[in-house]
Each structure stands twice: as C-alpha cells, then as structure tokens.
Amino acid sequence: MGRKPIHSRQTNRLLGAMLKDPLAWQHGYALMKQTGLQSGTLYPVLLRLCDQGLLEAQWRESDQPGKPPRHVYRLTQTGLAFAREQAAPARGKQGFLREAKA
Amino acid sequence: MRRGFRRRIANALMRHAARVMPAAEMDWSAAMRNELEAIEDDHVALRWSAGCLVAGYSERLNSLLQTWYARAALACLIALLACREFFAPLLIFVYRAHDLELAHFLGLRTAGDDYRRLIPVLEATPSWLPVLWIAAGLLFLVALWRMLRKSDASALPFFLAFGLDLVGAVTAKSIEASTKVVITPDLLVRAAGEVLMLSTGFLLWRMTRKATRRAN
Numbered sequence: 298m299g300r301k302p303i304h305s306r307q308t309n310r311l312l313g314a315m316l317k318d319p320l321a322w323q324h325g326y327a328l329m330k331q332t333g334l335q336s337g338t339l340y341p342v343l344l345r346l347c348d349q350g351l352l353e354a355q356w357r358e359s360d361q362p363g364k365p366p367r368h369v370y371r372l373t374q375t376g377l378a379f380a381r382e383q384a385a386p387a388r389g390k391q392g393f394l395r396e397a398k399a
Numbered sequence: 400m401r402r403g404f405r406r407r408i409a410n411a412l413m414r415h416a417a418r419v420m421p422a423a424e425m426d427w428s429a430a431m432r433n434e435l436e437a438i439e440d441d442h443v444a445l446r447w448s449a450g451c452l453v454a455g456y457s458e459r460l461n462s463l464l465q466t467w468y469a470r471a472a473l474a475c476l477i478a479l480l481a482c483r484e485f486f487a488p489l490l491i492f493v494y495r496a497h498d499l500e501l502a503h504f505l506g507l508r509t510a511g512d513d514y515r516r517l518i519p520v521l522e523a524t525p526s527w528l529p530v531l532w533i534a535a536g537l538l539f540l541v542a543l544w545r546m547l548r549k550s551d552a553s554a555l556p557f558f559l560a561f562g563l564d565l566v567g568a569v570t571a572k573s574i575e576a577s578t579k580v581v582i583t584p585d586l587l588v589r590a591a592g593e594v595l596m597l598s599t600g601f602l603l604w605r606m607t608r609k610a611t612r613r614a615n
Contacts, residue, residue, distance in 0.1 A: 336454060337450030361437065367430070367434060
C-alpha cells in the first residue's frame, strides 16, 4: 500500500492554485506568480507531486517565437481528488459539497 | 544586444544549478532553464535562478542521501551518538559498583585520561541523570532502527533524544559549577558534539522526507 503523500503548507498552496483551473496546463513561472512561492521551493514541490502521481508534466512549444519549449503541469485525477480533499477543511463542508455538485 | 549584468549572473547561476542537479532529474533542470528564457525582467530572472540553484542543491542532497554509503555513514554517526549517551551512565555505574579497574579503563577515554579527576562529578550526579542519558541513547537506537527500516518517523525519536541530551548537558553544567570540575575542558569539542548531533538530525530528517516521496 502506498504511503500518504507529504502535504506541507507550500504544497497546499500550490494545489489550491492549480485547483482554480484544474484542466489548464500551467508553467512554472505562472505558478510562482500565483502562489508567491520562490522557484527554490516550487520546483522541489512540483517534482515531488509528479513523483507521487498527483501532477502530470509535459513539454509545450513556447508562445514566444525563438524561445525554447516550456514544461507545463496539470493535476491528474488523483491529484484533483487529493487537492479537493485538502481544500475541503479550509472551505468547510458546505463549500465542498457545492463544488462537488458543480 | 548586450545582455544586462543581472541576466548574465542569472544565466551563470542557472548553468551551475543544472550541473548540481542529479543526472536523473535533468529534465527538471531543463524545465527551470527554459522557464528562465521566458522571464523578461532581469531582476525576476535573477531571483528565479537563485531559487533554482537552491532547488538543485536540495535535490543533489536528497539524491546523495539515498546512496548506501550516505546511509551507512549516517547509521554510524547515530550509533556513535548512542554510545556517547551510554558512556557517562556506564562510568558512573562502574565507579559506584567499585569496579575501579574498569573505571580506570573508561577513564582513559575521558579528557585528562583519568577517572579520578571526575570523582566529585561522579558522586554529585543525581541518579535520575544517568537514566535520562540511557533514555536518550535508547531513543537514538530507535531512530537508527527506523532509519535502517526506511521508516518515515525516524527523525522524531532522534530529536527527542537530542532534547534529553540538552537537558542532561544543562544539568551536567550545574554539577560542574558546584564541584568545580570541568568534564570536557575544550569548548570546541563540546560545540562539535552539538553541531554533529544537529547536522545528523537534519540529514536524517531530509533522508526520511525523501523516502516518503519516492515510496509513492
């Protein structure tokens, strides 16, 4: 049986940011701006969440011409369930139920 | 166009971050490097690279801590710390049991090479203090056992042992003051012991965090 993933405050902040638009692929810099986490904190968290199967990552061509491709991230189904579970106590049961119905 | 000073520093830091990142995670260092290219502001780019350098070293340390030799070294250190906790209770017990031959042998391993110098301390030590040291030593052994079994919770007994050791050290200090016998005269040796203990605890904590991450 797999062990419970570590969920630090930083991890929760990142999951919370990704939960706002769970289907969208987001790159590291955008996530840094959304969460306020520094890259030195953000990347180890991203790496760990990908390892745990909560995030998926892929390379995407950059929107800016001449720039190298960028790594983008999105919650997996497991990640989405986990992020919702983490967010539920903060929002309260009512909010969680509303979101589940939606 | 000539690139700004900050941008050049940022690029240099990023190159260094890519070098220190473990080979297995090269994809991630490429992700961080390519992200830097997308950041227009040089000041933000510099902060980004500095953070990536921290992430690189952090991952390198995590990777190093998963090697058998790092685990073995850490296991030896924890065992050494446990032995250190058992030493004083053993000397006190041996002295009080009047086994002076063994007390002499153990005394050779103390500062000054003679247990007789420590007799006032051995007599003034309250009986609960050796029990506390033994408890600390046992907790170090629990931490060692858990580490060898790759358990997540090995840092907790380690830091509990560290706490008990600190209580013991403070009490020993007051015994030193009342008996006017200095157990370890060299301040550097004392400080090195505490630094060694804290560093070992930090590495153990990092190692077990990584174990949790890789287990999933």
